[in-house]
Amino acid sequence: MVSEGAAVELRSVSRNFRAGGEEVWAVRDVSLEVKPGEFLALVGRSGSGKTTLLNLIAGLDRPTSGEVLIDGQRVDQMRDRELDRLRRHTIGFIFQSFGLLPLLSARENVELPLRIAGLGFRERQKRVEEALTFVGLGKRAEHRPYELSGGEQQRVAIARALAARPRLILADEPTGELDSATASAVFGLLRDLARVEGITVIACTHDRLVMELAGRVEELADGRLVTEGRREVLERTLARERSPFAAARAAQPGAAPTASGLSSLIGADYAQFRRPGPTDAAAGSVAERDERRDETSD
Helix, strand or coil: CCCCCCCEEEEEEEEEEEECCEEEEEEEEEEEEECCCCEEEEECCCCCCHHHHHHHHHCCCCCCEEEEEECCEEHHHCCHHHHHHHHHHCEEEEECCCCCCCCCCHHHHHHHHHHHCCCCHHHHHHHHHHHHHHCCCHHHCCCCHHHCCHHHHHHHHHHHHHHCCCCEEEEECCCCCCCHHHHHHHHHHHHHHHHHHCCEEEEEECCHHHHHCCCEEEEEECCEECCHHHHHHHHHHHHHHHHHHHHHHHHCCCCCCCCCHHHHHHCCCHHHCCCCCCCHHHHHHHHHHHHHHHHHHC
């Protein structure tokens, strides 16, 4: 889909607001570089400034001070027409609320932004099929949102973002309405987008388990990036917390610890992206079982 992701750079970015006569700093002196094809997770508690930072990167808000660059271009200085072009061709958005139109099928929800962008019929159909197949929903393309599970609805939202062939995906709490197992699988899919498609992914989350899947993690606290020393303490703490969880998961009957996030999400093996290996037979049986389950639920 994409040959190379976008490069993102923040230079001493700050954003403050006036609330009740007081000055509130949502983001304060943040400097950050994200390389093309990198999967960066921004973690932090609610109110730490994660969403504001995403809005600044997307040009949905402008910094009080500092510079925001995508591929070397100053987003904070772009005019509305330039921002529209950037969001239409470079950036894909994924939100906590799936934002699907209830009367449209999965296919129609994915196609709608392409129709608005003025793409021809054949190109739209090609992109929609490609995106839905990638997220494992090719067989459920004609289902409406209420006929899909929460995880499937979020996959439709991801497919909608992918259909525009963005070079940067911004995900704001994309698993906030999902259970922990489905959330881990969705983040696994985002990881695979970075690895396989080369798309740059920046995801905001308060779910600490995403640290297992992200290529890099940065923590925000009170609008500031956490210092290196504090981050090392955080990672050691999380490693201890994850150990019992990982051990319990591995001890479950039939557990497949080597499965990718994409595999666990769509019930399919990763063979479409790599050569077959000795574990493919077992993974194939899982895919067949899940396919039979989907057909039964149709």
